Every structure is written in C-alpha cells, then in structure tokens.
Amino acid sequence: MRTLVAIPVYNEEKYVTQVLREVRKYAEHILVVDDGSTDQTPMLLAQQKVDVIRHAENRGYGRSIRDAFRYAQCYCYDWLITMDCDEQHEPRSLPDFDKAIEADDADVLSGSRYLDPAYSGDPPPPDRRAINLEVSKWVNEHLDLHITDSFCGYKAYRVSKLKHLNLNEDGYAIPLQFWVQAAAHQLRVKEVPIRLIYNDPNRSFGGKLDDPEHRIAHYREVFDAELEKYADKLAAKSPCSCPGR
Template identity: 45%
Template sequence: MPQDERWLAALPIFNEVQYVDRILDQVSQFASNILVVDDGSTDGTSEKLAQRRDIAIIRHPTNRGYGAALKSAFDYTLANGFAGVVTLDADGQHQPKRIPAFIDMARTADIVSGSRYLHHFDGDDAPPEERLFINRRITMDINRKFGLQLTDSFCGFKAYRRSALERLDITEFGYAMPLQLWVQAANAELEIVEMAVPLIYLDLERNFGGSLNHAETRLNHYNEVIQTELDRLAAASDCVDRSDDHCQWS
C-alpha cells in the first residue's frame, strides 16, 4: 500500500487484561499498523502489551480518560503520515473484521461512525436502559442543533480521514469527547456517514467516574459539554451577526 494510503487501527485501553491479547490477535488479521494507547492501566494490561511485537504503544503514566487516549491516537496518526485511523474498543464490543469496511467507506466520507441502532443484527444484545435513553436523547439534540442524521452519537468504532483530524481540536478528555467531536465536525461541515455495527454489550456496569455514574448527572454533563463547545466556537468566530447559522447554534 502506498505511503499515503496507509491506515492505522488504534485502540484506547484501560485495564483490559482479560480481553487485550484476544482482541489484538483479531485486529492484526485486518490491520497492518496498530496503535494501542494504554491509558494508565494497573491490572497487568501494560505487561501483556509489552510482550507484543506487532503493535506500537503510547502509555499514559496515569489514567487521563477516554477522550485523552483518542487524542493521543489522533496526534500519532498525523505525526506518522497515515491517511486515516480506525478507532475501536478493546473490550470485545467492536468486531475487528469490520475494519476494512470502515476504511473503504472513509474513502468518500470524512468520518465514518459506527451505529448500533441503524440496523438490527441477529444476536444483538439489549443495551442498559439508562444508557440507551441518554444516547437517544443526546443524539436527537445533536441532530436538531446541527442538522445531522445520526442514530448513535456515542459509538467508539469510527474511521477518520487525515483531513478530518486536521480540522479537529479535541480538548474534552472524558467519555463526553464524542459530543465535542460532533460540534466541531458540524462546524467544519465534514461529511459524516454511519455504518451499521452489531450491538454488543459486555461492559454493562461501565464506570463513568464518580458522580457521572448517576444518569441524570451524566446527561447534564453531556449537555454542558455541547454548550461549552458551542460557546467557544461562537466566540472564536466573532459572531456579531446573530442571523448566521453558526451563531444560532449557541
């Protein structure tokens, strides 16, 4: 594959010792270039990663957050001349065999975002009710604000073209990172398409961190992240004329 056609598969990882080798063995069947961002693991994951010779590793000394891990992957993609990056989780919820399909679709789109609700697959799991409610609520709000047509605003299985990454400035380092992403992508008028992926929930008791484990608190936080990014973009664009579509977002 020519230098400018190389794609990276990147996995943010935090304490996935149970799954990491199995998932990376699968990823290596469908990607020639693999990056793992070890976000301060303390359960033996780091030691397992150190034994592998088929991956590049970025290690955060402490746990900085899901968004911070993806930010490191984006920076690595740009710094190393890749045409783009496919991001997927390392806990078994994303099927590595779909990586080539994401790359193919990204040849004509800026961002390809996995959707667990675009199509029903045989064997789909039932998502936790409160997480489904929050996803639907936030997705509806994002579509209404920005004229998007998303069905799943939180799926981490995505493909980003290099040109898209160059337009993003991710500073939200927690699980709310995708929301900042959608605000920036809409503002940059990036071409976004969704790809249907199976709904696999292995981590039914995800720890979102402290008070964010409470659903209402988490929903409020997500809305605050969206509004903060809107305010930042509005200020940056010197929105004097409030009839401008971008200014109206805020």
C-alpha cells in the same frame, strides 16, 4: 492508502491479547494507548507487536483519543480507525470500514449499533440507550447530522481533516465536542452499521458519571459550551452530512 487502527485501553487484561490477535488479521498498523493501566495490561502489551503510548496515570478516554489523533497526524496516516478493547467492537467489522473508506465520500465514518435492525444484538442498559437517544437528538437538531448513534467509539477519520479540530476534553464527553466541531468545519459524516454488543452492562464510567442524571447534565454542559464557542461558524456554514446507508 495507509490506515492506522488505534485502541484505547485501561485495565483490559481480560481482553487485550485476544482483541489484538483478531485485529491483526485485518490491520497492519496498530497503536494501543494505555491510559495508565494498573493490572497486567502493560505486561501483555509488551508481548505484542504493536506501537504503544502509555500514560503514567489515568488521564481519561478523551485524552487517549486525542493522543491517537496526534499520532496519526505525526506519522502521516491517511485514515485513523478507533475501536474499543472490550470485545464490544468486533475486529471483523474493520473490512466494512475499509470498504466505506474506499468509497471516498465521507470524512468521518461513524459506527452505529442502531442503524440497521439486522445488526441488533444484546439490549443496552436502559440508561445508556436513553442518554444516547437524547444526545443524538441534540446533535441532529442543532447540527443536522442525521446520526443514529452519537456515542459509538468505533469510527474512521480522514486524518487530513483532524488538523481543523481543537479538542481538549479528556473524558467521556469528547464526542459532544467532536460532533460540534465536525459540523462547524463541514466534515462529511456517514454511518457504518456494526453489531450491538454489551458484554458488561455494569461497566463503570467512574465517579459521578456513574449517575445517569449527572452524566447527561455533564454532556449537556459540554455540548452547550461547544455550541457557543462555534456559534459563528455554525451560523455561517451549512454542515454537510451523508445519511447512513
């Protein structure tokens, strides 16, 4: 069983060295996707024994995730774990994902900051929690996936299932595409509890997405478009899901 840990980064000079030091305690294969960083991140990555994909310019979080998907498929990994580089996804949770992978009863293992009250920590910014709740409601009502955290980027994917997906979203709305396609292709989804951490409640999404009303309207537009695109598959197939433990 070969597992790749992929970490998208953009101007993470504050965290990248320490995060990679911790990840290396739990993972042998590590990929960093540098989304056009303009700070010291590229120089710091050059000092690390990790594989790096570097974008010449900032192309978006979704593009970085898609690049990680392609890399994992190209190099024949069995599982791909994605995590952020801002210390909000703890590397010490990687063994929890490994244990869930070994259970072999899901195709997507999605981290949840809200599944288990024992993992509660820093309160999220109110607008982010409200949007997460609303989007999770859409996902559960339309796709019957029973998830509690629709936007957590700490996930494990069975790589053989990624070939079924046709994602083209470059930005932060990629989870909306992903959940619809996961349901349409009957991927089995299970949640893994992770600790709720918010080191920087003022972290920017960039541009108009910093406005919560614009952000949720954009997410709804992407979600509705994807529902329409996969309407036939969703109608014909009952998506399989596994409620989180």
